[in-house]
Amino acid sequence: MIAICDHNSAENVLATRRAAEKVGLTVIGGMEITTQEEVHMLGLFADDSSLIAAQNLVYAHLSGENEPEIFGEQLVMDDEDRVIDRHRRLLIGATDLTLDEVVQTIHSFGGIAIAAHVDRPSFSVTSQLGFIPDGLGLDGIEVSSWSALPLPGHLPVICSSDAHRPEEIGTEYTRFFLEAPTVSEIRMALKQIGGRRVLGEG
Secondary structure, three states, X not given: OEEEEEEOOOOOHHHHHHHHHOOOOOEEEEEEEEOOOOOEEEEEEOOHHHHHHHHHHHHHOXXXXXXXXXXXXXXXXXXXXXXXXXXXXXXXXOEOOOHHHHHHHHHHOOOXXXXXXXXXXXXXXXXXXXXXXXXOXXXXXXEOOHHHOOOOOOOOEEEXXXXXXXXXXXXXXXXXXXXXXXXXXXXXXXXXXXOOEEEEOO
């Protein structure tokens, strides 16, 4: 199971899922949303309609146009690895949504809100604010390496590769005890409901 969480967009999720079905891989749809404070927040969504609705709201709060010669191409692909579009919004930019608003947005579409790579010195809630605010309503935090522990004990912790290149996929991962590879089961594992749980590193 992998999650596709591109910056401020979900346009490559469906094609990735179609390609993954050919090899029996589950793809969770998500986004890595950049808040007004330049904090990266992961949103994982249970169904495509919620994912696309969240994407459209993010687009409405994202300004700027991509300059490919500076930032590179932002390609939209099909499941045969063919380019079908080039995204014009500046996806690496920050939305005008505050951290609280992004968490609330993710939850309003039934998603799981996870603070991304909190162990890194940039674009994390800890690097931008210096702390994790009480009452933010996070479902968990993500680290880029299990060696980053110990971390605040009041929130569940996952570890992800944050892959930006194919060869980086799976370099870090989290083991879950689930009955099925779904967002609802992940939510139960983060809350330790019904025997589901986060097992940590492999």
